Amino acid sequence: MSSRLPGFSSAWKRFSSTSTFTAKSVPSKTHLHKPIPDEAFPKGYALNGVHCGVKKDPTVLDLAVILSTSPNPTSAAACFTRNTFKAAPVVVSQEVLDKSAGRVRALVINSGCANAVTGKQGTEDAWAMVRATDALLDPKPTGNETLVMSTGVIGQTLPISKIVSGIQASTSLGSGFAAWERAARAFMTTDTFPKLRARTFTLGGKQFHMAGMDKGAGMIHPNMGPPHATLLGCIMTDAAVSHRSLQSALTYAVDRSFNSISVDGDMSTNDTIVVLANGAAYPEAVEIDEHTDQATYEAFRDELTSFAQNLAQLVVRDGEGATKFVTVSVDGAASYEDAHKIASRISTSALVKTALYGEDANWGRVLAATGSIPLSTPLDPTRVSVSFIPTDGGGPLPLLVNGEPENVDEARASEILSAEDLEVRVELGLGNESAKYWTCDFSYVRI
Amino acid sequence: MSSRLPGFSSAWKRFSSTSTFTAKSVPSKTHLHKPIPDEAFPKGYALNGVHCGVKKDPTVLDLAVILSTSPNPTSAAACFTRNTFKAAPVVVSQEVLDKSAGRVRALVINSGCANAVTGKQGTEDAWAMVRATDALLDPKPTGNETLVMSTGVIGQTLPISKIVSGIQASTSLGSGFAAWERAARAFMTTDTFPKLRARTFTLGGKQFHMAGMDKGAGMIHPNMGPPHATLLGCIMTDAAVSHRSLQSALTYAVDRSFNSISVDGDMSTNDTIVVLANGAAYPEAVEIDEHTDQATYEAFRDELTSFAQNLAQLVVRDGEGATKFVTVSVDGAASYEDAHKIASRISTSALVKTALYGEDANWGRVLAATGSIPLSTPLDPTRVSVSFIPTDGGGPLPLLVNGEPENVDEARASEILSAEDLEVRVELGLGNESAKYWTCDFSYVRI
Numbered sequence: 001m002s003s004r005l006p007g008f009s010s011a012w013k014r015f016s017s018t019s020t021f022t023a024k025s026v027p028s029k030t031h032l033h034k035p036i037p038d039e040a041f042p043k044g045y046a047l048n049g050v051h052c053g054v055k056k057d058p059t060v061l062d063l064a065v066i067l068s069t070s071p072n073p074t075s076a077a078a079c080f081t082r083n084t085f086k087a088a089p090v091v092v093s094q095e096v097l098d099k100s101a102g103r104v105r106a107l108v109i110n111s112g113c114a115n116a117v118t119g120k121q122g123t124e125d126a127w128a129m130v131r132a133t134d135a136l137l138d139p140k141p142t143g144n145e146t147l148v149m150s151t152g153v154i155g156q157t158l159p160i161s162k163i164v165s166g167i168q169a170s171t172s173l174g175s176g177f178a179a180w181e182r183a184a185r186a187f188m189t190t191d192t193f194p195k196l197r198a199r200t201f202t203l204g205g206k207q208f209h210m211a212g213m214d215k216g217a218g219m220i221h222p223n224m225g226p227p228h229a230t231l232l233g234c235i236m237t238d239a240a241v242s243h244r245s246l247q248s249a250l251t252y253a254v255d256r257s258f259n260s261i262s263v264d265g266d267m268s269t270n271d272t273i274v275v276l277a278n279g280a281a282y283p284e285a286v287e288i289d290e291h292t293d294q295a296t297y298e299a300f301r302d303e304l305t306s307f308a309q310n311l312a313q314l315v316v317r318d319g320e321g322a323t324k325f326v327t328v329s330v331d332g333a334a335s336y337e338d339a340h341k342i343a344s345r346i347s348t349s350a351l352v353k354t355a356l357y358g359e360d361a362n363w364g365r366v367l368a369a370t371g372s373i374p375l376s377t378p379l380d381p382t383r384v385s386v387s388f389i390p391t392d393g394g395g396p397l398p399l400l401v402n403g404e405p406e407n408v409d410e411a412r413a414s415e416i417l418s419a420e421d422l423e424v425r426v427e428l429g430l431g432n433e434s435a436k437y438w439t440c441d442f443s444y445v446r447i
Numbered sequence: 448m449s450s451r452l453p454g455f456s457s458a459w460k461r462f463s464s465t466s467t468f469t470a471k472s473v474p475s476k477t478h479l480h481k482p483i484p485d486e487a488f489p490k491g492y493a494l495n496g497v498h499c500g501v502k503k504d505p506t507v508l509d510l511a512v513i514l515s516t517s518p519n520p521t522s523a524a525a526c527f528t529r530n531t532f533k534a535a536p537v538v539v540s541q542e543v544l545d546k547s548a549g550r551v552r553a554l555v556i557n558s559g560c561a562n563a564v565t566g567k568q569g570t571e572d573a574w575a576m577v578r579a580t581d582a583l584l585d586p587k588p589t590g591n592e593t594l595v596m597s598t599g600v601i602g603q604t605l606p607i608s609k610i611v612s613g614i615q616a617s618t619s620l621g622s623g624f625a626a627w628e629r630a631a632r633a634f635m636t637t638d639t640f641p642k643l644r645a646r647t648f649t650l651g652g653k654q655f656h657m658a659g660m661d662k663g664a665g666m667i668h669p670n671m672g673p674p675h676a677t678l679l680g681c682i683m684t685d686a687a688v689s690h691r692s693l694q695s696a697l698t699y700a701v702d703r704s705f706n707s708i709s710v711d712g713d714m715s716t717n718d719t720i721v722v723l724a725n726g727a728a729y730p731e732a733v734e735i736d737e738h739t740d741q742a743t744y745e746a747f748r749d750e751l752t753s754f755a756q757n758l759a760q761l762v763v764r765d766g767e768g769a770t771k772f773v774t775v776s777v778d779g780a781a782s783y784e785d786a787h788k789i790a791s792r793i794s795t796s797a798l799v800k801t802a803l804y805g806e807d808a809n810w811g812r813v814l815a816a817t818g819s820i821p822l823s824t825p826l827d828p829t830r831v832s833v834s835f836i837p838t839d840g841g842g843p844l845p846l847l848v849n850g851e852p853e854n855v856d857e858a859r860a861s862e863i864l865s866a867e868d869l870e871v872r873v874e875l876g877l878g879n880e881s882a883k884y885w886t887c888d889f890s891y892v893r894i
Binding site for chain 1: 563602814847850851
């Protein structure tokens with residue numbers, strides 16, 4: 001018995017016939033880190049990653065400094081964790097962003113210690129990191145122009161003198177792939193590869209660049225080293241964007257990227273995504289603003305969103321123990337918020353995630369997750385459809401159509417489910433709004 | 448690095464020193480099923496459990512019938528799943544309860560097939576079960592007086608003729624332990640033992656009885672047989688209680704019991720908890736009602752709540768792969784709802800549950816979960832404390848006091864964490880409201 005489709009017994013038996021279980025091996029993800037040509041990176045940034053001593057192993061990088069060297073003004077925007085227990089770097093970065101009215105030229109990140117639940121000392125240490133990095137800026141800032149991020153152990157104070165020394169020694173900054181890669185490596189905690197991407201894009205016939213890095217979430221194993229789940233990311237572009245429009249664009253992008261991934265379903269004290277826009281691509285840069293040129297703003301916003309989705313998806317792919325990358329699409333919702341809520345619920349359901357790991361075409365679990373949250377427009381069970389979308393170019397495989405179970409082609413379902421990438425699509429039949437979420441399977445095993 | 452407390456390295460190393468991992472074996476739970484003396488069961492109930500053929504194995508029971516034989520009126524109340532996709536038995540039971548104004552004398556349950564997402568046929572089948580069971584009642588009812596529950600595969604129709612034949616053949620009903628146990632066994636799907644309990648209680652100097660059974664939730668393994676997560680339970684008492692007060696008492700009790708356990712965090716299409724009160728303890732029974740005798744009502748409500756908690760806790764203890772039984776207490780909240788929300792968030796956090804499995808004193812994860820949901824009264828991080836409460840009679844072990852990490856006795860923490868039962872207590876410092884949740888660990892293992 002199972003809530004699988006009738007006739008799914010053969011796929012099922014592989015998982016139910018014995019009480020012990022041979023787990024699938026988790027595929028290596030290191031091929032996802034690739035060299036990027038120097039010219040793909042945005043102009044006007046200097047950066048580095050070093051070992052300053054937060055981590056014990058001297059070969060492991062733990063501190064990154066990123067400076068804007070653009071002659072044009074640099075805008076910054078950020079999205080911070082909504083957790084009530086905000087770590088010191090979050091509180092300090094928020095204050096820097098507010099006081100500078102979004103004019104920020106630097107970013108400093110350490111891994112190995114989260115500087116969270118560290119009281120007054122923690123706040124002082126975060127400010128010390130800001131001031132030390134401010135001092136690297138040319139021209140010298142009048143106020144503070146550095147944002148700070150930390151990831152690692154909770155409840156321990158930073159080895160702040162080591163970090164400040166490391167920042168002060170960061171004078172040999174680079175701007176090519178090697179420098180970006182060192183910065184990305186300094187972000188890493190349990191990540192199995194540095195998550196670095198760059199892209200070239202065109203706005204109004206002119207070429208711009210965007211590069212970014214992030215570090216991952218999903219650490220759900222008691223035997224893993226660092227059991228923190230912080231999501232940090234930064235994106236740098238050489239386009240010129242006004243602060244308020246950069247914030248609008250980032251909020252929109254983060255909602256559809258970093259807020260649309262599920263690895264372990266928790267929200268850390270340190271989660272932070274930052275974007276800098278320095279206008280270095282063109283000396284005569286005029287800042288993009290949604291109120292003066294809506295079309296260009298939206299084009300930029302969509303580039304940022306798509307790029308943020310790429311970075312966020314790397315985190316899902318590197319989810320600890322993940323063997324599958326699953327896109328959950330919810331279509332036909334009455335509002336984006338409803339669609340996003342359902343996509344989130346499905347993506348974080350342990351029952352759905354274990355069914356995906358088991359390669360079980362279990363629309364019952366998808367349906368139960370779909371129906372389990374209150375929405376602004378109530379669902380009509382007779383309008384809901386569920387299908388699998390393969391990544392091999394084939395058409396969708398309907399499992400449930402308007403509330404009625406389909407008689408499914410078992411061989412085809414097994415084929416789709418055995419792939420590393422697949423999409424689960426839920427159609428609500430209530431409107432025209434959609435949302436996507438990216439999740440991985442739970443490689444839960446029986447003991 | 449980890450978010451564990453400073454000095455926790457020895458406990459930690461057990462889990463981090465190698466990349467492969469020897470999982471703890473899940474302890475057997477069958478000792479939790481014990482014989483119960485016949486006289487502990489409520490008077491005026493006749494019941495049985497049989498094999499009718501929903502399940503293949505003829506030695507496995509799959510159908511239970513429970514009748515009230517009391518000369519006094521029997522009241523019924525129920526709490527149903529809030530999932531939008533309600534299975535046919537849920538819809539039909541709700542209608543029976545409404546139309547009978549809470550006068551219901553029978554209950555029929557099948558396992559092996561959930562009769563969910565089965566369209567019109569499903570509704571007809573659920574009604575057929577109701578009518579066949581109504582026919583067993585003496586005196587014959589004028590309307591319908593049977594509630595129906597199903598659990599098992601989703602999307603398949605019931606073998607209804609087998610079930611109706613099974614009901615019709617259910618004439619040799621008993622009232623002692625053997626009969627109750629057979630009924631409890633017919634509930635089981637992936638449960639490793641029948642979940643049956645009884646108790647004697649006193650109201651106004653008179654003795655009454657209560658007995659109940661439930662079946663469990665936590666099936667989170669792709670290699671388990673039936674991947675449904677339905678929670679079914681029923682409680683029968685020989686006290687006399689008016690329908691409306693029985694419903695008030697059950698709603699209160701379910702909120703604090705079945706709605707306060709977390710095994711896999713999902714809510715099925717079939718979840719149902721039913722209570723019957725038949726007044727059979729005393730021929731001259733006057734119905735307890737909250738509007739005529741508040742004190743007696745509250746005494747009954749509290750008995751029901753405590754009994755429902757016992758039944759609900761059995762489900763947590765039988766959670767698939769669970770090695771620990773953890774009570775999460777949230778105290779000092781401004782409202783019960785806020786306390787319940789936080790307790791729920793902590794109890795369903797994969798990061799918290801894996802830390803418990805890893806016996807890691809990880810207050811960072813507890814704190815992150817605590818801070819991750821919006822509340823009606825916002826938290827003040829400087830007032831939050833976290834402690835572990837041992838089950839060996841020792842005092843609480845504070846981990847975080849008013850937002851500041853404690854210097855913890857490592858040996859004592861290891862002792863507390865290595866026990867099968869423990870309590871995690873979070874004090875918010877905002878008010879006088881409390882809530883408790885019961886959860887198990889996630890025996891997630893690295894592959």
